[in-house]
Amino acid sequence: MGKTVKITVLVDNEAPEGFAKEHGFSAWIETADGQRILFDTGQLGALLTNAEKLGIDLATADALVFSHGHYDHTGQLPAFLEQNKTAHIYSCPQLEIERYSCKIGTAPRFIGMPEASIKALESISQDRIHITSSPLYLTPGIAMTGPVPRSEAIEDTGGPFFLDDHRDTDDLITDDQSMWFETEKGLLILLGCCHAGLVNTVEYIKAMSGKDKIYGIIGGMHLVNADQNRLDFTLANMKRWNPDVLVPCHCTGQAATEFLLKTIGDATVKPGHAGFVIEA
Ligand SMILES: [Zn+2]
Ligand SMILES: [Zn+2]
Incomplete structure (x- = not known):
C-alpha cells in the first residue's frame, strides 16, 4: 500500500501574480494520514508570504528536512523556528560549513547557511536535530537519501563551488540530499538543488527503495550550467525512467527547462512555481 502524498511548492524562482518569488526553494508535504513536512525554507520572505496565502500553517509541521546548506534553502530557518516549536x-x-561561489572575474560570494540560521539551530533542543549519513525513512514510504554516491562523472555539482574564497578546495556539496515518497502511482521524488546529479540521485533512490516505477520528479535539477553532453545524458535517462510528471523548479535553469519541454513535451514537463501542487 502506497502513501497518498500532496507536495506544494512554497518558494521558487518563479511565481504567479499574487505569490512572492525569490531565488530559493521550499516545499510543503502533506500525507493522507496527517503527516506534514517542510522541505527547505527558501532564502527571504517568500516562505511566510506564500504559506499564508496557501493556508499552510508551518506550526503544524512534524519535520523539517534540509536538502543542503546553501543560503537559498536554509535562510528562513529562524522564521520557521519562531512558528514551530516541535518539529x-x-x-x-x-550542513553548516563555510562555502563560497567563486566565479572567475567576480568577487567570491559566501553562499553557506546564514549566521542567523546557524544560531537558530543552536538555540533549540538538540534532541530535535537529526544528522544522517545514510538513507533514512521518516515513516514507512517517506524517506530521505542522505549523502548520494557520485557514480556518474558527467554529473558535477553544477557550479563554481568552493570551501574557501580563493578557489583552493572544491565544495562537493556532500550534504546534498533528496526525498522520496512511495505512492500508489510509483515513486515521487523531491529535489532541493540536486547538486549530487539527477541520474545519481534517481538511481540511488531506485536502489534504496527497491522500486522501479517513477511517477514524478519535482524540484531544482541544477542544470543551469550543464553543457549539451550532460543535458543529453540527463534526457536519455529521463526517457528510460519514463515518469508521468517532471516538474523542473528553481535552479534547473531556463535553457534546460526549455530543452526538456522541447524533447519530452508539455504533457509530462510542467515547469514549477510557487503554489504548484503535485499529488500522488
Ligand atoms: Zn544549492
Ligand atoms: Zn538552490
Whole structure:
C-alpha cells in the first residue's frame, strides 16, 4: 500500500501574480494520514508570504528536512523556528560549513547557511536535530537519501563551488540530499538543488527503495550550467525512467527547462512555481 502524498511548492524562482518569488526553494508535504513536512525554507520572505496565502500553517509541521546548506534553502530557518516549536530537523553532515561561489572575474560570494540560521539551530533542543549519513525513512514510504554516491562523472555539482574564497578546495556539496515518497502511482521524488546529479540521485533512490516505477520528479535539477553532453545524458535517462510528471523548479535553469519541454513535451514537463501542487 502506497502513501497518498500532496507536495506544494512554497518558494521558487518563479511565481504567479499574487505569490512572492525569490531565488530559493521550499516545499510543503502533506500525507493522507496527517503527516506534514517542510522541505527547505527558501532564502527571504517568500516562505511566510506564500504559506499564508496557501493556508499552510508551518506550526503544524512534524519535520523539517534540509536538502543542503546553501543560503537559498536554509535562510528562513529562524522564521520557521519562531512558528514551530516541535518539529524535528533532518540533514546530512556538514550542513553548516563555510562555502563560497567563486566565479572567475567576480568577487567570491559566501553562499553557506546564514549566521542567523546557524544560531537558530543552536538555540533549540538538540534532541530535535537529526544528522544522517545514510538513507533514512521518516515513516514507512517517506524517506530521505542522505549523502548520494557520485557514480556518474558527467554529473558535477553544477557550479563554481568552493570551501574557501580563493578557489583552493572544491565544495562537493556532500550534504546534498533528496526525498522520496512511495505512492500508489510509483515513486515521487523531491529535489532541493540536486547538486549530487539527477541520474545519481534517481538511481540511488531506485536502489534504496527497491522500486522501479517513477511517477514524478519535482524540484531544482541544477542544470543551469550543464553543457549539451550532460543535458543529453540527463534526457536519455529521463526517457528510460519514463515518469508521468517532471516538474523542473528553481535552479534547473531556463535553457534546460526549455530543452526538456522541447524533447519530452508539455504533457509530462510542467515547469514549477510557487503554489504548484503535485499529488500522488
Ligand atoms: Zn544549492
Ligand atoms: Zn538552490
